[in-house]
Amino acid sequence: MSANSSSQQPKRPLTLLQKSLNQRVAVRLKSEIEYKGVMSNVDSYMNLILINAEEYLGSDLLANYGKVVIRGNNVLFIRLIKDF
Numbered sequence: 678m679s680a681n682s683s684s685q686q687p688k689r690p691l692t693l694l695q696k697s698l699n700q701r702v703a704v705r706l707k708s709e710i711e712y713k714g715v716m717s718n719v720d721s722y723m724n725l726i727l728i729n730a731e732e733y734l735g736s737d738l739l740a741n742y743g744k745v746v747i748r749g750n751n752v753l754f755i756r757l758i759k760d761f
Contacts, residue, residue, distance in 0.1 A: 694719045694755065701758040702727070706751045710734055713758070714745070723749035 696717065704712045704725060714730030730745040731738060 690755075691719070691721065691723065694723070697757055703756040703758055705756075706746055706747070707753050708751070710739075712745060712747060714742075717737045717744075721751075723752060723755075725749070725752070725755075 681693055687744040694716070698714060698719070699717065701713065702725075704714045704727070706712075711733045712730050713733065714727030715724055717728050718726040725747045727745050727747065728743065730742045732742065732745075
């Protein structure tokens with residue numbers, strides 16, 4: 678094991694999300710629906726609040742919302758969108 682790998686601490690998903698507030702994210706639900714928007718809040722259950730959210734099914738835009746609340750137990754994955 679190299680010195681670099683032993684000095685790096687593992688990243689915790691919740692900590693990374695909390696540090697990424699006010700950034701654009703994509704949230705895929707277990708139902709295949711995906712939301713893209715600016716994450717304004719996240720809690721310890723990974724419940725999310727997105728503002729300026731867009732709802733997608735595949736590549737089809739279904740709706741635009743001012744704000745959505747997503748319950749954490751419906752989330753399949755969360756992807757940070759860097760190019761915003």
